[in-house]
Amino acid sequence: MSETEKRIDASELDGLPPRQQVIAMVTIAISLTLALLDSAVANVALPMIAVDMHSGASTAIWVVNGYQLALAVCLLPFATLGEKHGYRTVYKAGLMLFTLSSLACAFSHSMLALTLSRVLQGVGAAGIMSVNTALVRYIVPRSRLGSAIGINAMVAGTAATLGPTVAGAILSVASWPWLFVINVPLGLVAMALARRNLPDNDRSMRSFDLAGALLGALSIGMLITSVESLGHGMKWQAVVAQLVICVVAGTLLIRKESRIALPQFPFDLLRIPVFALSLCTSVGAFAAQMMAYVALPFFLHGSLGYPPAMVGLLMTPWPLLTGLVAPIAGRLSDRVSPGLLGGIGLAALSTGLVCLAWMPETPRPFDIAWRMMLCGAGFGLFQSPNNRTIIGAAPKSRSGAASGMLGTARLTGQSLGTALVALALGALQLQGVLPGLLCAAVLAGCACVISLLRIRSQRG
Incomplete structure (x- = not known):
């Protein structure tokens, strides 16, 4: 069969056979879990790494920043390479690099070597995450795209929930290099599954710019x-x-x-109103989420005096509810307007953030937990329909660029949220938590309005 015929077949194919769909989605889930867990476990281990490497905190933070920066700058170029050479080719290369660089991290004996290995890990993670959602579009039929993206969101939420717990469990019985060693067998399993079960896609004939x-x-x-x-x-x-x-x-x-017509940076997709609105919604929502994620531990530990273990437990309802609601919301988005679902979810998130900002002076654990649950459920109701809209609004041949923009919007929002709450805490110390949470509520409210604007845009 010629390359042209293969591209036509890939373009016309509406999902893989049922058994292969399951294996392909499991492959995606393992790889996504590895990429998301790795950031969380490195955060937890930073103090131990700094002591072991005889390094200051300002230097050790590049173990995290190097990974995030490499991930951010490589997402869109890798998505373009996926459109030209195949999403599964970029995905498998990223997974291989991620696995090998995990081994390099484990055997690093200096801060420079560890930081460089983490940068390579970030490049590998970009190979995974740049085309992750684009592959899902070729794995399942269009009628089940929302459900599949919801499963992806559930996996991401579960990884976020378990990240600190997994890191704490490993560090209680082993040294920090084992946080990276554990990636190797899981990466090898994912590579073996990816070899025969990931779908091909129709290719772009343009040259790489x-x-x-x-x-x-x-x-x-x-x-x-x-x-x-x-x-x-x-x-x-x-x-x-x-x-x-x-x-x-x-x-x-x-x-x-x-x-x-087909630019390296997807300006062609940004001209699609519902696509551009969905990206703006994503930036605002993730900025609000990250502001809360950073500010709340300071409040729970510094102001209320909860020990670190209890802080982690009190934070758990948010990602847990996000993981539970996301697949339901994804399934609903196949039939109900994603703009409406996202608007309702972001309104719930904004309300939950206001409730967190105005808690009683001595809140009980239940007072904190139900507010976290409201925020998590709202975020889960927004995330899957929004991701589905971003991917579905792009032509199928541009799924890679849409997937890359999805990841870029998430990272941009998270960076913005971290910076804003850092400014509030730096200027006001613990008193900055309340303004930080209220600012997060405003961002979620703005994202809610933008999400509702998509209803008219989608009808048009």
Whole structure:
């Protein structure tokens, strides 16, 4: 069969055979869990790593930042490579690099070696996450796309819930390198499953635009680092310099690619109203979520005096409810307007954040838990329908670019949320938690309005 015939077959195929669908979704779930767990476990282990490597906290933080930055700048270029060379090719390469760099992390004996290994891990994770949702579009029939994306969201929520617990359990019986060693057998299993069970996709015939990829990576990288630098109190001159580089690179990118039919940076997709609105909704929602995730532990431990283990337990209802509601919301989004579902979910999230900000002076665990549950359920109701809209609004041949933009919007929102709450805590100490939560509620409310605007856009 010729390459052209294969591309036509891939384009016309509406999902894999049932048994292969299950194996392919299990492969996606394992890989996604590895990529998301790895960030959480590294956060927990940072103090131990800093002591073991005789390094300061400001240096050790690059173990986390290096991973996140490499992930952010590689998402869109890898998505483009997936459209040209096949999503499963990029996915398998990313999974292999992630597994090998995990082994390198475990055997690192200096902070420089560990940081570089983490950067490689971030590149591998980008290979996984850039085309993750695009592959789902080829695994299941279009009528079940929302349900499948809901399962993905449930896996992500479960990984977020279990991350600190898994890290704590491993560190209670072993040293920090074992946090990375555990990735190796799971990565090998996922690689074996991916070899024969991931679907092919129709390919783009355009050449890879290296200049466009570099400009896109530079603009996104500088945007995220400038926001994080602002949150960490870096001198304003350095923040302004990063923003200037971001604006210059972004301007050059727009001038270079805005008139191209299939640009390296997906300006063609941003012209689709429902796609652009969904990305804005995602940035606002993830910024609100991250503000709460960062601020609440300071409040629960610093103001209320709960021990760290209890803080983790009190935070659990949020990701737990997100994981439970996400697949239900995904199934509903196959029949109900995702704009409406997302609007209701984000309204619930905003309400929950306001309730968290105005808790009693001495709240009982139940007072905290039900508010966390409301936030988690609202976020779960938003996430799956929103992801489905982002992927479904793009032409099938542009699923990779849509998947890459989905991940970029999430990382941008999380970086923005972290920076905003860092500013509040830096200026007001523990008194900054209340303004931080109220700011998060406002962001969720704005995202709710944008989500509801999609109802009219989708009808049009």
